[in-house]
Amino acid sequence: MIIQVPNPILEVHDLTVAYHRKPVLWGVDLTLPPGSLTGIIGPNGAGKSTLIKAIMGLIPLSSGFVKLFGKDLDEVRQKVSYVPQRESVDWDFPASALDVVLMGRYSQIGLFKRARKADKEVAMECLRKVGLENFANRQISQLSGGQQQRVFLARALAQDADIYFMDEPFAGVDAATEAAIIEILRNMTISGKTVVVVHHDLQSAVTYFNWVLLLNMRLVASGPTEKVFTQDLLQETYGGKLTVLAKVGDLLEKQQFPSREDKA
Amino acid sequence: MKFFEFFSFTDPNIRYVVAGSILMTVCSAVVGCFTFLRKRALIGDAVAHAVLPGVCLSFLLTGEKNPFVLLIGAFITGGLSIFLVEFITSKTKLKEDSAIGIVLSVFFGIGILLLTAIQHSGNANQSGLDSFLFGKAASILPEDLYSFGLVGVILLIGVFFFFKEFTLISFDRNFAEAIGLPVKMLEFILTSITVLAVVTGIQAVGVVLMAAMLITPAAAARYWTHNLTIMMLVAATMGAFSGIFGAYISYLAPSMPTGPWIVMVISMIAIISFTFAPVKGVFARLRKQVKNQKQITDENILKLFFQLGEKDQDFFTERSINSLLERRSMRRDHLKKGLARLTEQGFLAKTKDHWKFTEAGKAKGQRVARLHRLWELYLTQYLQLAPDHVHDDAETIEHIITPELESKILEQLQYPKVDPHDTKIPYKDF
Numbered sequence: 001m002i003i004q005v006p007n008p009i010l011e012v013h014d015l016t017v018a019y020h021r022k023p024v025l026w027g028v029d030l031t032l033p034p035g036s037l038t039g040i041i042g043p044n045g046a047g048k049s050t051l052i053k054a055i056m057g058l059i060p061l062s063s064g065f066v067k068l069f070g071k072d073l074d075e076v077r078q079k080v081s082y083v084p085q086r087e088s089v090d091w092d093f094p095a096s097a098l099d100v101v102l103m104g105r106y107s108q109i110g111l112f113k114r115a116r117k118a119d120k121e122v123a124m125e126c127l128r129k130v131g132l133e134n135f136a137n138r139q140i141s142q143l144s145g146g147q148q149q150r151v152f153l154a155r156a157l158a159q160d161a162d163i164y165f166m167d168e169p170f171a172g173v174d175a176a177t178e179a180a181i182i183e184i185l186r187n188m189t190i191s192g193k194t195v196v197v198v199h200h201d202l203q204s205a206v207t208y209f210n211w212v213l214l215l216n217m218r219l220v221a222s223g224p225t226e227k228v229f230t231q232d233l234l235q236e237t238y239g240g241k242l243t244v245l246a247k248v249g250d251l252l253e254k255q256q257f258p259s260r261e262d263k264a
Numbered sequence: 265m266k267f268f269e270f271f272s273f274t275d276p277n278i279r280y281v282v283a284g285s286i287l288m289t290v291c292s293a294v295v296g297c298f299t300f301l302r303k304r305a306l307i308g309d310a311v312a313h314a315v316l317p318g319v320c321l322s323f324l325l326t327g328e329k330n331p332f333v334l335l336i337g338a339f340i341t342g343g344l345s346i347f348l349v350e351f352i353t354s355k356t357k358l359k360e361d362s363a364i365g366i367v368l369s370v371f372f373g374i375g376i377l378l379l380t381a382i383q384h385s386g387n388a389n390q391s392g393l394d395s396f397l398f399g400k401a402a403s404i405l406p407e408d409l410y411s412f413g414l415v416g417v418i419l420l421i422g423v424f425f426f427f428k429e430f431t432l433i434s435f436d437r438n439f440a441e442a443i444g445l446p447v448k449m450l451e452f453i454l455t456s457i458t459v460l461a462v463v464t465g466i467q468a469v470g471v472v473l474m475a476a477m478l479i480t481p482a483a484a485a486r487y488w489t490h491n492l493t494i495m496m497l498v499a500a501t502m503g504a505f506s507g508i509f510g511a512y513i514s515y516l517a518p519s520m521p522t523g524p525w526i527v528m529v530i531s532m533i534a535i536i537s538f539t540f541a542p543v544k545g546v547f548a549r550l551r552k553q554v555k556n557q558k559q560i561t562d563e564n565i566l567k568l569f570f571q572l573g574e575k576d577q578d579f580f581t582e583r584s585i586n587s588l589l590e591r592r593s594m595r596r597d598h599l600k601k602g603l604a605r606l607t608e609q610g611f612l613a614k615t616k617d618h619w620k621f622t623e624a625g626k627a628k629g630q631r632v633a634r635l636h637r638l639w640e641l642y643l644t645q646y647l648q649l650a651p652d653h654v655h656d657d658a659e660t661i662e663h664i665i666t667p668e669l670e671s672k673i674l675e676q677l678q679y680p681k682v683d684p685h686d687t688k689i690p691y692k693d694f
Contacts, residue, residue: 053438056438056441056442057441057442058438058441058442074444077442077443077444078444080442081442082438082439082442082443084436084438084439084442088436088438089435089436090303090435093301093434093435094301094486094489094490094491094492094495095431095435095490095492096490096491099492100435103432103435103436103439104443106428106429106432106440106443106445107443107444107445109428111426111429112425112426113428114428115428139490141490155439159443
């Protein structure tokens with residue numbers, strides 16, 4: 001069950017993504033309503049992170065296109081924010097929490113220029129929002145996992161975007177931090193922002209999100225949480241991989257075959 | 265005295281050599297900070313070796329040792345090596361380390377081949393070309409200094425202007441791409457700057473050891489600071505110091521290659537950093553361990569006094585070393601030292617060969633005993649461990665629980681009265 005919405009903030013059309021020619025996402029078609037708090041749910045290896053990386057243009061698409069605000073990403077980058085997985089960076093990097101949050105201001109600051117006082121104040125304000133104002137000058141490796149995740153969230157807030165894509169913001173954080181983060185995300189959607197979150201805990205997903213994408217190498221369902229969270233659809237998402245699909249993927253990789261005829 | 269002759273810098277040749285060496289080592293140290301943080305040390309090594317064929321080819325084509333021409337040749341083959349490593353990694357099944365190994369040895373092999381050919385060609389200009397292998401600071405001439413100096417200054421300006429962007433792509437490349445930075449372009453510029461730094465450095469350090477000048481100052485500097493700007497300044501200073509020293513050695517023994525000496529000095533600085541740096545250094549960590557050990561011993565002694573006090577129902581009995589060892593086995597010398605420390609700190613009072621609690625000592629001993637029993641209870645209740653499996657764990661944990669954690673545990677266990685072995689959990693009297 002894939003519910004399409006009129007005037008979507010995000011439109012993904014016939015999106016196929018392959019790593020080393022092995023497709024990990026097949027023909028995803030979806031639209032998201034503005035102001036939603038969306039969870040991307042699915043088992044390990046379902047392609048959840050791949051989907052948002054593809055939307056952010058970080059990996060090449062084998063087919064299809066992505067429109068944000070009805071436009072190409074490059075035209076609207078200022079309005080789009082991305083929070084990578086916490087483990088994707090080396091936290092032993094010589095930087096303070098404030099330094100990292102300031103990175104969220106770089107596109108506003110522009111090339112060659114230094115951060116202005118106004119940028120620093122915005123960054124401090126964002127640290128305050130995530131409850132880390134007392135850790136601004138702390139070296140990032142000395143922060144706990146939950147605090148590091150909140151630094152990433154603050155960096156995204158500093159971008160002041162309209163749509164946020166977050167890769168597993170609840171991974172490895174304590175219960176208190178998780179509650180604090182979801183509270184912030186809710187407030188963001190209340191003030192009109194759209195938030196898309198990769199998440200893998202089914203239990204909390206029902207209460208956290210008002211829109212849910214069920215993913216397992218293909219889009220199983222997309223729609224309001226109460227309509228999508230059905231026994232049947234969950235069964236379809238988690239009920240084991242589609243063996244034929246996986247076998248075809250392996251074959252494409254082995255034979256070095258393109259997933260679309262016109263692609264080399 | 266040669267020393268004063270050198271360090272008075274009155275001889276203009278010495279000034280050139282020193283200025284050249286410092287410039288080269290500083291450039292590579294600064295740029296190397298990014299190489300180090302991006303974990304590209306091996307690539308740096310490949311580039312350093314790959315500039316040799318470029319230098320030789322330039323010489324073969326022009327027949328002279330014009331520093332600018334040599335520099336261009338070096339830049340081309342150095343850049344080509346990086347391109348090849350990336351090409352091999354993306355187009356074949358080989359992993360990056362194999363690709364680096366292949367490219368490095370092939371380029372260096374060709375370089376040595378060409379160098380040997382040049383040396384046997386009878387070209388009178390060729391003398392000194394072999395100093396690019398291991399570096400010879402003394403061979404830095406004024407015209408070298410001007411050309412390499414110009415490149416060095418361009419380099420440092422590049423790092424200054426792109427500092428913010430280079431930092432971001434080193435820390436979080438995906439994010440940089442997501443906010444629309446021209447990441448590919450920036451990487452190309454950073455790589456070019458790195459190659460240039462290697463190229464400028466080879467006259468003083470030589471291609472074989474150049475990678476050390478990229479990585480070692482950064483690695484050593486990282487031990488002293490958490491701030492990237494300061495780290496670069498520290499690395500640059502360390503680089504400059506080793507550069508001066510290399511020039512001095514070259515002055516004392518002109519036939520001696522300088523590269524190995526410069527690398528020796530920077531390596532010594534690095535070893536000193538790894539050993540003595542605060543917090544992260546080996547000594548700081550050893551000191552911390554010794555401190556922990558002392559804390560464990562002291563707290564165990566106080567807990568022992570408390571347990572004996574519980575048994576005798578008198579906490580202020582005087583006790584001898586033997587009576588303490590009867591209850592708990594520990595090394596006699598550790599016990600003696602611990603007793604002396606605790607007496608000095610005011611937790612115990614000593615009379616002749618006997619010790620007894622002070623009020624402060626009793627409170628502390630009681631706290632350790634309480635934490636031990638609380639933790640045992642916590643393990644049995646929340647982790648469902650058997651009561652006979654929890655003692656050893658609690659022996660360690662009792663020493664690191666903070667007052668905040670203690671109150672949290674108390675809350676969760678609802679201020680329990682007894683531990684899993686039905687021993688009373690002692691609380692402060694209010």
